[in-house]
Amino acid sequence: MRDAIAFAVVGLRAILLGPPGAGKGTQAAAIVERFGVPHISSGDLFRRHVAERTELGLRLEPYLSAGELVPDDLVFEMLAGPVADAADSTGGYLLDGFPRTIAQAEQAYEIAHQYDLLVHAVVALEAPHDVLVQRLLLRGETSGRLDDTEAVVRHRLDVYDAMTRPLLDYYGDRGVLHRIDASGTVDEVRGVVLDELEGAVAAPGGR
Numbered sequence: 001m002r003d004a005i006a007f008a009v010v011g012l013r014a015i016l017l018g019p020p021g022a023g024k025g026t027q028a029a030a031i032v033e034r035f036g037v038p039h040i041s042s043g044d045l046f047r048r049h050v051a052e053r054t055e056l057g058l059r060l061e062p063y064l065s066a067g068e069l070v071p072d073d074l075v076f077e078m079l080a081g082p083v084a085d086a087a088d089s090t091g092g093y094l095l096d097g098f099p100r101t102i103a104q105a106e107q108a109y110e111i112a113h114q115y116d117l118l119v120h121a122v123v124a125l126e127a128p129h130d131v132l133v134q135r136l137l138l139r140g141e142t143s144g145r146l147d148d149t150e151a152v153v154r155h156r157l158d159v160y161d162a163m164t165r166p167l168l169d170y171y172g173d174r175g176v177l178h179r180i181d182a183s184g185t186v187d188e189v190r191g192v193v194l195d196e197l198e199g200a201v202a203a204p205g206g207r
Contacts, residue, residue, distance in 0.1 A: 011091030012037050012201045013117055015098070017167060018125030019160040020153065021132035021139075022182045023189060027125065028096045030190045031197065037092035040082045042075065042100075049078065067156040069163055072104055087117055100164045105171070121200035122171040123193055125182035129157055176200070 012035040018024050032039040049057030063070045086093040099105040112118045136153045171177040178196040182189050
């Protein structure tokens with residue numbers, strides 16, 4: 001297995017998708033440690049802007065509180081700087097929780113193609129709804145996150161199924177999709193994720 005320095009030189013470019021509770025944050029930590037690229041989490045950025053009461057955060061807050069998707073213009077406004085900084089610093093990135101719609105994916109593709117930053121892989125973590133709800137309710141009890149109530153959790157899962165799940169076909173058609181069962185243990189899922197990404201980054205170019 002090649003070391004993190006070798007992968008950092010390549011500059012892994014990847015997208016991490018999955019419904020709430022699939023473990024994106026946990027697996028993202030392992031990915032950035034292995035490949036040495038910045039982790040750009042749309043959810044973390046959303047919450048930071050809201051917590052800091054920035055001008056953008058005030059515009060985001062109503063959508064987050066209701067479990068609704070944030071409008072595309074606000075998403076791209078928020079992500080433009082972090083993605084540019086990541087590309088400048090390492091040539092790579094791990095996007096977590098973005099894109100969430102076909103429209104966002106198509107716009108992101110045009111931008112990435114323009115700057116020769118197309119992805120090596122899209123990892124989609126998947127698990128049954130019952131597993132996801134149980135995880136999120138437990139997280140709400142321990143973290144105090146206000147959006148981890150059962151009603152909001154189930155609504156967020158419904159929104160994911162309606163708006164984001166179609167991305168699996170989109171990225172499957174591009175030949176970059178890696179679907180991974182996220183219902184196992186953290187270690188089991190991590191092993192599969194890292195193996196899949198090692199193979200993807202070793203292939204030439206991005207798509």
